[in-house]
Amino acid sequence: MPELPEVEVVRRGLDRWVSGRVVAAAEVLHPRAVRRHVAGAVDFTDRLRGVRVAPARRRGKYLWLPLGEDLALLAHLGMSGQLLVQPGGTPDEKHLRVRVTFDDVARGELRFVDQRTFGGLSLHAVGRDGVPDVIGHIARDPLDPLFDEDAFHAALLRRRTTVKRALLDQSLISGVGNIYADEALWRTRLHYELPTAGLTRPRTAELVSHIREVMNAALAVGGTSFDSLYVNVNGESGYFDRSLDAYGREDQPCRRCGTPMRRRPWMNRSSYFCPRCQPPPG
DNA sequence: GGAAGCTCCTGAAAGC
DNA sequence: TGCTTTCAGGAGCTTC
CATH class of the missing domain: 1.10.8.50 (Helicase, Ruva Protein; domain 3)
Structure with a gap:
């Protein structure tokens, strides 16, 4: 069950395999996976197309990929969520919920797999501190140097x-x-x-x-x-x-x-x- | 306004 | 063997 250490391991993986890449397309296979994106699945995929992904960030159990100055792709793994980087053409996982492909196809695609669907992805505006607005109430974690x-x-x-x-x-x-x-x-x-x-x-x-x-x-x-x-x-x-x-x-x-x-x-x-x-x- | 409880969800394991 | 029940739990929402 993903808690802070597990989410941090995933963040490091995203940094290595996804940051710096440009999204070619996104596909939502289960609407519940993007339920926190209030504008809906179509808006979610439309807005992802063509954006460049910046290095992944994390607060507590939330992690996000900054997309330009004022937007971020926020992820929460919930109980059973997984963010996997898979070579294109790999058979779909049974609980594959969202697929993101990139313009450099050879480096693989990003998949959000979630059996229990407690987790999800969504797009949000970011505040001045670079933190997505919807998680402004989340406290700093004890590994954060600024934890008070x-x-x-x-x-x-x-x-x-x-x-x-x-x-x-x-x-x-x-x-x-x-x-x-x-x-x-x-x-x-x-x-x-x-x-x-x-x-x-x-x-x-x-x-x-x-x-x-x-x-x-x-x-x-x-x-x-x-x-x-x-x-x-x-x-x-x-x-x-x-x-x-x-x-x-x-x-x-x-x-x-x-x-x-x-x-x-x-x-x-x-x-x-x-x-x-x-x-x-x- | 703060604290506690409910609900969402799936699949493995246990019970009958 | 096969069906039903229980259990796992993060976080938003509802209730008190």
Whole structure:
């Protein structure tokens, strides 16, 4: 499932294989894949034709290809989205949703493949900072040099919510999904239902540090491929799932204390934690 | 206005 | 064997 490290791996791939090229044509094979492009699929393909792609950028789990001064092709991979660069003539993937071809045909075409169709592509105006207007509310991610840890801590204290909810709120801190939230909480020995108001400044610093640690470790091995739905632009999987300490480890011994790990249903998904290292609040 | 819950979607796995 | 149910989850939308 693509979180920040996986999206960053894809961004690097796009930089290598797509930036600098000129779009020849685009084809939408499933309208839901461009549902966030409010003007519709025809407008989407019309406006892409003939534009030159600039180096890919990313904020949190969103990535985009700047197209000239004031337009960008925004992508979100959702649960199962893949951006693949394939040689022309390669048989279509079963869940191919959008195809983009370029004037230099020999370098392959860009394909958006998405089984569960939670992801999508869309075109948007960009603001002065070069960020697409529709993601202006997305906070900087913890790997961004301009991420403001003091402001993040202050925001946590203002919220009347719990720590894992806050980590998944992309307007507070971006790029963290269910897997890396559980991993960072395990490393910080925090229970997912701890109220954010109970976090001290040093604890917040420790938590952010562990988020960075787990993300950098995942990046180093190409991301996490827990259910084989995430691959880089060349269709290769990452290996970080072999290093997970919490996510998916129900009933297995905690790597710190040996206590069997627990899984609890939480917000229509799951939370994995060690009941001894991460005792519930109160 | 803020927080919590619902919904979209597909396919693998489990249950019967 | 084959059908039904459950589960996975990011983020926009709705409800309280």
